[in-house]
Amino acid sequence: RAKADGRGTYRYFETGMDARAQARRILELDLRAALQRHEFEVYYQPIRDVASDEVVAFEALVRWNHSLRGLISPVNFIPLAEETGLIVQLGDWVLRQACMDATGWPDNVDVAVNLSPVQFKNPNLVSSVKAALRASGLPAHRLELEITESVLLQNSAATLAVLHELRGFGVRISLDDFGTGYSSLSYLRSFPFDKIKIDRSFVNELTTRDDSMAIVRAVTSLGKSLGIVTTAEGVETEAQFELLRREGCTQAQGYLFSQPRPAAEVNTMLSRPRARIVA
Numbered sequence: 001r002a003k004a005d006g007r008g009t010y011r012y013f014e015t016g017m018d019a020r021a022q023a024r025r026i027l028e029l030d031l032r033a034a035l036q037r038h039e040f041e042v043y044y045q046p047i048r049d050v051a052s053d054e055v056v057a058f059e060a061l062v063r064w065n066h067s068l069r070g071l072i073s074p075v076n077f078i079p080l081a082e083e084t085g086l087i088v089q090l091g092d093w094v095l096r097q098a099c100m101d102a103t104g105w106p107d108n109v110d111v112a113v114n115l116s117p118v119q120f121k122n123p124n125l126v127s128s129v130k131a132a133l134r135a136s137g138l139p140a141h142r143l144e145l146e147i148t149e150s151v152l153l154q155n156s157a158a159t160l161a162v163l164h165e166l167r168g169f170g171v172r173i174s175l176d177d178f179g180t181g182y183s184s185l186s187y188l189r190s191f192p193f194d195k196i197k198i199d200r201s202f203v204n205e206l207t208t209r210d211d212s213m214a215i216v217r218a219v220t221s222l223g224k225s226l227g228i229v230t231t232a233e234g235v236e237t238e239a240q241f242e243l244l245r246r247e248g249c250t251q252a253q254g255y256l257f258s259q260p261r262p263a264a265e266v267n268t269m270l271s272r273p274r275a276r277i278v279a
């Protein structure tokens, strides 16, 4: 009887795993089909200069418009796209689309595109970036590429060579989600980043945690000393924005100004002055 129970338990467990593996397989097939069917859409979130209050850039954030499941967040499909390698094709599409969209914006408004560590393993990354610029006619200096520290963890000599090559033809490189993961200040010495994006987890707690305030203060001050632009991510309240302004953070991005919106709404986001909450 014990043996039967054991086997029953084992079978149950196995069935559970099958279901999960099956769901993953379905999502993977879905993802492949979605690329063919053009079910992806690039949304844009404004980034404001803190001192002038002007929109200086938009970050491109991909969405999956699933035929049955509706709009799917990138946190729910980017990891699988990375595991399956599909991110190379998807990332290239986002890059081309973002460069194309940005050519319709004012000349002083840049576009920021996220790059996955997996895209750095592809030998064609530099040529895809060049091709996206050439096809759209967007000047290289209007393109910012956002990478996370995890990019620098893998094969860093080859990665650094790619980053130098990209920067060599005028593209700017931002360090995204700074302060999370395996953050190390030595990354700032290993490559001349143009921008540091302070992770929203610190910005979130600015008014409630002294240690988060201290970290934000240290990073903005570091940025100033090194001549690197600092962007605060996830700014949701006037109180957070005011503290960032006082600390001299260069740029701010977050729901306080706007959520990411479809490309067709960029002009509205540009023309609408920021709603001020008057206390």
Ligand code: C2E
Residues within 6 Å of the ligand: 045, 060, 061, 062, 073, 074, 075, 078, 091, 094, 114, 115, 116, 146, 176, 177, 200, 233, 234, 235, 236, 253, 254, 255, 256, 260
């Ligand atoms: P990220 O690059 O750090 O992008 C910022 C994320 O924070 C976005 O989430 C944005 O919608 C969200 N956000 C902005 N302001 C606020 C705020 O005030 N409060 C809160 N709670 N969230 C805010 P999203 O669009 O869901 O994207 C999540 C992540 O998915 C991105 O983080 C990025 O790592 C990845 N991702 C998105 N698009 C792409 C892409 O085209 N390629 C790659 N490789 N990754 C992408």
Ligand code: MG
Residues within 6 Å of the ligand: 059, 114, 146, 176
């Ligand atoms: Mg980003």
Ligand code: MG
Residues within 6 Å of the ligand: 176, 177, 197, 199, 233
């Ligand atoms: Mg980020």
Ligand code: MG
Residues within 6 Å of the ligand: 177, 199, 200, 233
């Ligand atoms: Mg983030």
